[in-house]
Amino acid sequence: MTDSFTYLDAASAEPLHPAAREVLLAAAEQGYADPRRLHRPARNAGLLLSNAREVVAEALGVRRDEVLFTSSGASAVHAGLLGLGSRGIGHSAVEHQAVIDAARWSQRSPVTELAVDATARVEVTAVREAVAAGDVDVIAVQQANHEVGTLQPLDDVASAAGPASLFIDAGAAMGRLPLPSVGDAIAGSARKWGGPGGVGVLVVRRSARWRWPFPGDEWSREDQGFTNIPGALAAAAALQAVVAEREEVNARQHELVALIRERVRTEIPDVDVAGPDEDRLPHLVTFSALYVDGEALVTALDRIGAGVASGSACTSDTREPSRVLAAMGALTHGNVRLSLTRDTTREDVERVLDLLPEIVKNLRTEAGL
């Protein structure tokens, strides 16, 4: 992050944590060999990898042999979800695209979308009904929503799922919040907590009926393919640091997001602030301004030195509006998501908030209102 630019897109990718930087460089020197070989460099690489697994397991409060490293968060989601069940899949309407894509690709039937309420919380009765109908044997519900921050009622979801397996996409929450105590397979993405890109974590509980769903050994619960050892170790170092710091960081971010929610509501007319005020991720907030083009808003913010994401149709590759906002009944155009990094200050936030009402007003004037 430079002095002149306020990066508010940590929910897409958090800047590399300082704890990860040194580790990444050192491990890149030491961890090149194939850990399955029987020579010294291989043993060194193997040691680094088992160290990474140990640190991640401890940070998440799980066993070492429950942690798999994958080549991205999306691949952890794909393997986690598709390794469970064999019949139908029920997923919440607000899951990440990686979950939706995996469910569609699986050709399992039925693939049932589970309704959410106006705050994006999944309807627990929808989970119960999907399983009771008989053909759904895996339920996929995220820990927290990646666009609006809503925390899902996972304990209730787990009991409603009954005999069905439960997959949890923890991509937006891993490291920031304790790992859910329920779930058979839980996926995370290192770049979302300040680890390097291209490292996913998949927790498969010992008790889970899970097998590797892609080419390879179906019954193996070890990393498939060649693990990115320096990346895994750096991800582990970042995760350990984030867990150690989260009480302080979360409290600070929660307060700043509350400030954004409050000021946007009071200072900008006709704006829809999505998601719940409490029971949410600490670091992100989404709102939509009526009559405003989302792409124009993102561009105007970039011009004043603020980087944000948008769920509006005009900013997406598919020209479709955000499924999350649509499922909640929230306004989909004029949408931006602000997500704070661990270093975002009150001054950063206030600078953007001070300029925002004028930006929205100008865009509305340009639109003829």
Next chain:
Amino acid sequence: MSAAIVTLDCRGQACPRPIIELGRHLGDVEIGEVIAVAADDVAAHHDVPAWARMRGQEFVGEVEADDGVPVYRIRRLS
């Protein structure tokens, strides 16, 4: 169901243009009357009801025009 007094033709317009037109033309109908907008943009399906909720107007429903384009109907309440 009362007929729309005004129907805006927003075919071919991308979001948020159909909603902007609704905002600009709501005053063309009296309170209690219905205004409609024909829009093929997919976002309008979500954003017309959201607009009505935010602006305190009543979303009456969605019908299909002869050419298959959705027509969204709103009753002006204020």
